[in-house]
Amino acid sequence: MVQINFAQKQVNAKVVYYGPGMSGKTTNLEIVHQRAPTGNRGDLTSISTDGDRTLFFDFMPLDLGTVAGMRTCFQIYTVPGQVYYNSTRKLVLQGVDGVVFVADSSAAMVEENLESLRNLEQNLNEYGKSLATVPHVIQFNKRDLPDAMSLDELNRLLNPHNAPFFEAIANTGQGVFPTLKALAARVLESIHQSGSRAGSPQPAAPIPAQAAAPIAMAAPVAAQAAGQGAYYSATPSASPQAVAAAQRALQQTGFHGAVQAPGRPGSMPPPLALPAQPIAMSHGAPEMARTTVHAPPPVGHGGPVGHGGHAPHAAPAQHVQPPAANHAAASLRMAPQAPVLQHGAPQLGRPDANAARRAPAPAAAAHPNARPAAKPEARPQAAHRPAPAPAPAPAPAAPAPVRRGSKAWLYASIFVVVALGIGVVVAKTVLKVF
Amino acid sequence: MGVREQKLRTDRLVFYRTDVTKLEGELDGFLELSSARSALLIDREGHLVTKRGEVQQHSLDSISALVAGSFAATREMARLLGEEEFSTLYHQGQRDSIQVSLVGDRALFAVVFDERTNLGMVRYYATETTRRLDVVLTEVAERPEGEGEEKLASDFGSSATAALDKLF
Numbered sequence: 292m293v294q295i296n297f298a299q300k301q302v303n304a305k306v307v308y309y310g311p312g313m314s315g316k317t318t319n320l321e322i323v324h325q326r327a328p329t330g331n332r333g334d335l336t337s338i339s340t341d342g343d344r345t346l347f348f349d350f351m352p353l354d355l356g357t358v359a360g361m362r363t364c365f366q367i368y369t370v371p372g373q374v375y376y377n378s379t380r381k382l383v384l385q386g387v388d389g390v391v392f393v394a395d396s397s398a399a400m401v402e403e404n405l406e407s408l409r410n411l412e413q414n415l416n417e418y419g420k421s422l423a424t425v426p427h428v429i430q431f432n433k434r435d436l437p438d439a440m441s442l443d444e445l446n447r448l449l450n451p452h453n454a455p456f457f458e459a460i461a462n463t464g465q466g467v468f469p470t471l472k473a474l475a476a477r478v479l480e481s482i483h484q485s486g487s488r489a490g491s492p493q494p495a496a497p498i499p500a501q502a503a504a505p506i507a508m509a510a511p512v513a514a515q516a517a518g519q520g521a522y523y524s525a526t527p528s529a530s531p532q533a534v535a536a537a538q539r540a541l542q543q544t545g546f547h548g549a550v551q552a553p554g555r556p557g558s559m560p561p562p563l564a565l566p567a568q569p570i571a572m573s574h575g576a577p578e579m580a581r582t583t584v585h586a587p588p589p590v591g592h593g594g595p596v597g598h599g600g601h602a603p604h605a606a607p608a609q610h611v612q613p614p615a616a617n618h619a620a621a622s623l624r625m626a627p628q629a630p631v632l633q634h635g636a637p638q639l640g641r642p643d644a645n646a647a648r649r650a651p652a653p654a655a656a657a658h659p660n661a662r663p664a665a666k667p668e669a670r671p672q673a674a675h676r677p678a679p680a681p682a683p684a685p686a687p688a689a690p691a692p693v694r695r696g697s698k699a700w701l702y703a704s705i706f707v708v709v710a711l712g713i714g715v716v717v718a719k720t721v722l723k724v725f
Numbered sequence: 726m727g728v729r730e731q732k733l734r735t736d737r738l739v740f741y742r743t744d745v746t747k748l749e750g751e752l753d754g755f756l757e758l759s760s761a762r763s764a765l766l767i768d769r770e771g772h773l774v775t776k777r778g779e780v781q782q783h784s785l786d787s788i789s790a791l792v793a794g795s796f797a798a799t800r801e802m803a804r805l806l807g808e809e810e811f812s813t814l815y816h817q818g819q820r821d822s823i824q825v826s827l828v829g830d831r832a833l834f835a836v837v838f839d840e841r842t843n844l845g846m847v848r849y850y851a852t853e854t855t856r857r858l859d860v861v862l863t864e865v866a867e868r869p870e871g872e873g874e875e876k877l878a879s880d881f882g883s884s885a886t887a888a889l890d891k892l893f
Contacts, residue, residue, distance in 0.1 A: 293737040294772040297875040298745030303772040331892060333786045338794075347794060352786035355892055358885045359878035366771060366790060382797040386770030472893040479885035482737075483877065 292386040293482050301362045304478050305386055306471075309411050310393035311403035312344070312372030315432040315461040319393060320349050320369050322467045327353060345371040348383045355475065365475060372407065381414045389478035390427040391470055393461075394449050396439035404449055422452055426477035429456040430470045738768060738831070740865060741875060745775050747861045752777040755854040759847050761838035762821070766858065767792055768832050778837075792825055792835050815844070826851050829859035831866055 294303040308316040317337070324335040333352035340346050349369040354362065370380040392411065394404045412422050431445050442458070450456055455473045459466025740748075752764040756778050763778030765785075771793030773785055796814055803811045814825040824847055826834045834855050838847050878884070 292768070292770050294740070294768055294770070294774070295737060295877065296740045296745070296774065298740055298742045299775070302877075305770050305772070328892070334784065336787050336791065347798070350787065350790045350794075352790075355885075356888045358888045359881040361877065361881070363885065363888065364786070366786065368790075378801055379798065382794065382801060385797060386768075468893045472889050475889055476886060479889075480882055483882040483885070 293388055295361075295482075299362075300360060301364065302358070302482065303364050303366060304388040304482065305366045305368065306389045306391070306474060306478065307383060307387045308367070308369040308391045308393055309380075309384075309407065310372055310432075311395060311400065311407040312374075314372060314393045314395040314400070314404075314407075315459070316369040316372060316391075316393045317345055317349050318461040319391070319430070319432075319459075319467050319470070320351055320367060322461060322464045323353065323367065323471060324351050326464065326468070330354070331356065344373065345369055346376070347371065347379050358479070363479070365478075367471075374406075377410065377414075380410070381417065384411075384414050385418060387415075387418075387420070387425065388481070389474045390422075390425055391430055391474050392427060392449070392454075393430045393432050394445060396431045396433045396445060396458075397436050398438045398440050401440070401448065408449055408451075426474065426481050427452070427454050428470055428474045428477065429454050430459050430461075430466065431456060432459045432461050432466075434458045434466075435460050738865065740774060744861065744865050748775055748858060749777055751854055751857050751861070755836075755850055759836070759838070759850040760842035761836045761847055762841070763837045765789065765792070765835040765837075766828070766832055767835060769793055769797070774832065780837075788835075792823075792833055796825055796827070796833055813848070817844075824848065824851060826855045828855050829862055831862050832858070834858060 292305070295301075296303070308319055310316050317339075320335065324332055331354045333354075335349065335351045337345065337349045338347035339349070348371070351367045353365045353367055355365065356363065368383050370376075370383045372380075390411065392408065394400075394408075415421055415425060429446075429450050431442065431449075433439065442456070446456060455477075457466050457470045457473065459470060461467055748766055752766065752775070755761070756764055761778065763776065763780045765776045765780070765788070766774040767789045768774055771790040773789040776785065799814055800810045803809065810827065812827045816823045821837055821839050822844065824836045824838070824844070826836075828834050834851065836847055836851055838844075
């Protein structure tokens with residue numbers, strides 16, 4: 292979701308590199324990070340496994356500079372490509388404003404490409420979006436592979452919405468920046484168009500999760516190749532076997548219209564429903580075996596997850612113990628007075644108006660943006676901290692203690708009498724002796 | 726899915742000066758009371774909305790993205806465990822600690838604090854501040870777009886193209 296902050300004069304958008312495992316998403320980001328001007332790029336953060344496979348995401352902020360008086364920034368993410376990580380992949384897609392789909396050009400990777408594209412559509416659907424509406428571009432990476440498929444075939448299979456497409460060899464940097472530039476232009480254009488539609492009714496309701504996903508594999512081929520600026524010259528066409536494999540893959544997943552007439556967005560063939568079963572888990576066994584080596588244990592294993600789930604609750608108690616006990620207790624005792632978060636209350640029309648009236652300090656009239664002056668006497672921790680509770684008053688005399696006292700007195704009396712008796716006997720004996 | 730949630734999912738989020746002034750007032754009040762080091766308001770996509778206190782500017786984007794990612798993962802974990810969501814997240818460090826609270830549907834309130842205060846204080850004041858921030862953010866989210874006093878310049882599109890040509 293685009294964030295426009297007029298106070299900071301900043302526009303933020305989120306861009307995600309999506310695609311099958313090992314297709315070159317992280318490599319794209321690394322190249323952008325290496326070659327972007329120092330002043331425009333932020334740190335590249337990777338959450339990856341020991342084997343350098345993306346575990347959650349890679350992230351890099353890219354500052355495009357000032358556009359019409361607004362500092363325009365892209366937050367660029369990659370997703371983990373492996374089938375196993377669909378839940379984290381889906382999280383990264385939340386609020387996405389533009390997608391680069393990085394496909395592996397190898398004929399052996401056709402099925403993985405198709406599955407990843409379907410998975411992208413499905414995950415977008417869960418956020419009420421679709422490839423038909425989200426700005427996206429396609430990058431056909433690894434064009435230097437000997438078994439790279441032709442652009443025509445790749446487009447027919449992987450570019451259902453006639454998005455701009457680019458050839459790339461990401462590890463050499465070829466095609467990386469044209470891809471990103473094209474996507475950035477599309478995203479910024481969509482921001483501008485949405486801005487100019489401001490105040491108009493919102494777009495139609497989002498597509499339900501299981502609604503028809505426009506994975507119609509239309510063929511843009513010739514016109515696309517002519518008009519969309521292929522970056523790198525075409526390589527030999529894919530073998531007929533590879534094409535046949537792709538067709539089989541499409542038919543196995545319930546799609547029977549793969550090579551129909553070209554479909555422009557305005558004249559798309561009827562969208563086809565996705566297969567009901569979760570695509571991500573459909574044939575991921577080899578991937579799982581390969582990628583779970585360094586992966587955290589699955590949720591079902593209980594121990595770590597259960598422990599982690601409780602940790603935030605358990606830790607504070609220990610952390611707070613010695614120094615915090617007083618503060619925490621003071622905080623709790625302050626609760627009924629509710630005096631503390633009052634400054635600025637009148638201006639903001641806070642709902643807790645009654646508490647505001649109970650506030651003792653006139654400092655509440657300060658401007659909400661003004662940091663309150665350091666007035667030791669006004670520091671809430673000190674000012675509102677209740678005085679130490681007085682020691683409990685001695686309990687008034689009650690029947691029970693009186694009874695206990697009487698018993699003691701009785702025992703004492705008996706003891707004294709017995710002692711006196713013994714004393715007298717001893718004295719007599721002594722007198723007799725002498 | 727409610728109308729509001731639909732809107733939150735499909736719309737852009739626009740903050741005007743008055744919104745940010747209100748939000749910063751809340752953050753300032755929180756910092757004063759809790760003695761925390763810094764307070765960040767981040768939307769759930771990982772974009773920083775505003776920040777107050779002692780913050781290192783250069784790492785803010787990364788911190789915001791990681792906080793949002795971390796919270797998203799926690800939310801998914803909660804869902805798998807049968808909880809609706811974990812509304813608070815806490816990481817304890819040797820010197821600094823961070824607590825993240827969910828603010829309504831839309832944003833995250835991250836607090837960085839050190840030995841000058843303690844978790845009890847931070848948590849107590851954060852609870853109230855979160856509620857107040859949610860009031861402001863709800864106004865922002867439910868306000869029809871275009872009602873604010875500022876708009877994107879009409880030449881945003883052409884300027885964007887020029888900026889891209891310059892950068893790439």
